[in-house]
Amino acid sequence: MDDIDEITLTGVRAFGRHGVYAEERERxxxxxxxxxxxxQTARAAASDDVADTIHYGEAAERIAEIVAGEPVNLxxxxAERIAHDLLGRGAVERVAVTVHKxxxxxxxxxxxVSVTVRRSRPSGAAESGVRR
Incomplete structure (x- = not known):
């Protein structure tokens, strides 16, 4: 089994209008x-090039965009939307996403209160290249 590494973003904060109640959506x-x-980050470590890994600043911006985007009830x-988006970022094989409210x-x-989802790229899914 290949080595798997982790990049963790903690505390990405964004304003959203999610919730079951109308007041949550309004306020x-x-x-x-x-x-x-x-x-796997070995290639990036060897090349010292951000093109060979995930640009975590851009990942954080995307998380914030999703939170600020279309409201959902739950x-x-x-968390599922965020996980799906992050799995689409080239080299990412698995994600764990926790949304705090x-x-x-x-x-x-x-x-x-928070919800955590853990998702993996479907087996056999081709890596679409590293996206920054």
Whole structure:
């Protein structure tokens, strides 16, 4: 088995209008996303060239765009959209995406609520090249 490495983005914050309740859609709130991308980075380490890996700044921007984009009811749906997008980034083989909703409408004191999804590129899917 080939070595697999990780690139992790923690605390990507963006404003979105996701939620089951109309008030959540109207007012909106901040969402926080953690994403771990699993890929082989040996080629990038040898070449010292960002073209041989994932540009994590651009991945973070894309996460923020998805959070700020079309509203969904569930954190599960939002996490799935982010995971699917990240898996489309060339060398990424697997992802773990956690979406936090710290201002969720929960009637008791709480620190955070989150949903984590773990997804893999379908076996046999051809790598479409490294995207930066």
């Amino acid at each position: 909106g709130q901040d969402f926080v996303v953690d994403a771990t991308l699993f890929l 954190l599960e749906t939002l 710290p201002q969720a409408p929960i009637p008791v004191p709480f620190a955070d």
